[in-house]
Each structure stands twice: as C-alpha cells, then as structure tokens.
Amino acid sequence: xxxxxxxxxxxxxxxxxxxxxxxxxxxxxxxxxxxxxxxxxxxxxxxxxxxxxxxxxxxxxxxxxxxxxxxxxxxxxxxxxxxxxxxxxxxxxxxxxxxxxxxxxxxxxxxx
Amino acid sequence: xxxxxxxxxxxxxxxxxxxxxxxxxxxxxxxxxxxxxxxxxxxxxxxxxxxxxxxxxxxxxxxxxxxxxxxxxxxxxxxxxxxxxxxxxxxxxxxxxxxxxxxxxxxxxxxxxxx
Numbered sequence: 001x002x003x004x005x006x007x008x009x010x011x012x013x014x015x016x017x018x019x020x021x022x023x024x025x026x027x028x029x030x031x032x033x034x035x036x037x038x039x040x041x042x043x044x045x046x047x048x049x050x051x052x053x054x055x056x057x058x059x060x061x062x063x064x065x066x067x068x069x070x071x072x073x074x075x076x077x078x079x080x081x082x083x084x085x086x087x088x089x090x091x092x093x094x095x096x097x098x099x100x101x102x103x104x105x106x107x108x109x110x111x112x
Numbered sequence: 113x114x115x116x117x118x119x120x121x122x123x124x125x126x127x128x129x130x131x132x133x134x135x136x137x138x139x140x141x142x143x144x145x146x147x148x149x150x151x152x153x154x155x156x157x158x159x160x161x162x163x164x165x166x167x168x169x170x171x172x173x174x175x176x177x178x179x180x181x182x183x184x185x186x187x188x189x190x191x192x193x194x195x196x197x198x199x200x201x202x203x204x205x206x207x208x209x210x211x212x213x214x215x216x217x218x219x220x221x222x223x224x225x226x227x
Contacts, residue, residue: 042118042217045216047214093157099213101215103156
C-alpha cells in the first residue's frame with residue numbers, strides 16, 4: 001500500500017505565476033488535509049477536504065489560494081499569482097474517516 | 113482556539129543519554145489527542161507517539177515515552193538511550209475530537225545528538 005504521494009517535490013515559480021501542488025492520498029483514505037510550513041516554523045493547517053467537498057478552509061488565505069479534491073484524481077492546492085511570502089513546504093496528509101493522519105513527503109515551493 | 117507551545121527551540125543530548133522535550137497546550141476541551149512527530153532532514157513527518165486524553169496511562173513506544181499531565185496541560189516526550197538517528201526536529205501536536213480532524217502544531221524543538 002503506497003503512502004501519501006505528493007508532486008512535484010520541488011517547484012520553482014516566478015512572482016505572479018501559478019503554482020499547482022498535487023496530493024494522492026493513501027488507498028482507501030477519503031479525507032485530505034493541507035498544511036504549510038514556513039522556514040523554521042511548525043506546520044499550520046490550511047484546509048480539510050473530503051471527496052468533492054471542502055469541510056474546513058479556516059486556515060487558508062482568502063485570496064489566491066484554493067483547494068479541491070475531485071471524485072477522481074488527486075487533491076490539488078492551487079496558488080495564483082504567487083509572491084515571495086508563499087515560499088514554504090506544503091504538506092498533504094490523508095486519513096480514513098476521522099483517524100490518524102499519514103503525511104506525504106511535502107512539496108517545497110520557491111518563489112523567485 | 114487551541115494553541116501548542118514548545119518552549120525549547122533547541123536541545124542537545126549525548127548519545128545513549130536521556131532527553132526530555134517539553135510541550136504545553138491550551139484548550140477548553142476535555143477529550144482530545146496529543147502527538148509527537150519527528151521531522152528529520154528529509155522533511156518527512158513521522159509519527160513518534162500518540163496519547164488519548166481520556167487515558168491516564170502514559171503512552172510508550174520502545175525508547176520513547178510521554179509524561180502527560182492533563183490538569184497542567186503538559187505533554188513532554190522522553191527519549192531514552194538517545195541514538196544519532198534521533199537527531200531531528202520534533203513537533204508536538206493537538207487534535208480536537210470535535211472541530212474536524214486537523215492538527216495544531218507547536219513551533220518545534222531541534223534535537224541534536226552528540227556522539
């Protein structure tokens with residue numbers, strides 16, 4: 001059973017471009033969470049999704065950020081018009097129902 | 113809202129010795145989970161140990177154990193017989209049983225292990 005997959009592992013974007021981060025949960029997991037880790041800080045919750053539904057997006061910035069978890073395919077975290085402050089590691093986790101979360105390896109986003 | 117505080121930005125331990133990492137949290141809830149995660153240089157988040165608040169017995173996983181003091185809202189991690197591979201960032205995390213399933217993390221403690 002493969003773990004949580006994230007791609008790309010590293011992503012470089014110039015200011016103003018769009019960043020798309022993908023997360024494939026573990027098989028059988030229908031709950032996905034996105035966290036952001038700024039340098040030298042702990043992880044901060046962004047959004048919690050189930051298939052086709054956003055359950056809680058209280059940690060996500062109101063502008064430029066969006067997330068989806070379609071019926072088919074991976075969960076996508078989308079950042080439009082990136083700025084230098086978006087540079088961070090973005091982690092995805094998945095869980096079966098409300099249970100232990102398993103983390104992916106993260107995507108490190110660098111904005112030039 | 114819950115908050116998690118790790119007051120030790122860095123800790124150092126001699127190989128084979130014991131070290132304790134501190135964590136305090138703030139919550140008005142009575143039922144919740146607490147976790148310690150390890151983040152080595154690879155940045156992968158690895159679950160070290162978990163504690164259910166309703167359990168009085170402290171959790172133990174091999175060389176890792178916790179001291180859970182519910183009234184004091186304290187959740188420290190003890191690492192016995194420290195090994196070089198234990199060197200990493202350690203994060204304490206809280207999970208509510210009510211408000212979704214998201215984790216609230218502390219700021220982390222960097223553990224260095226001296227040979």
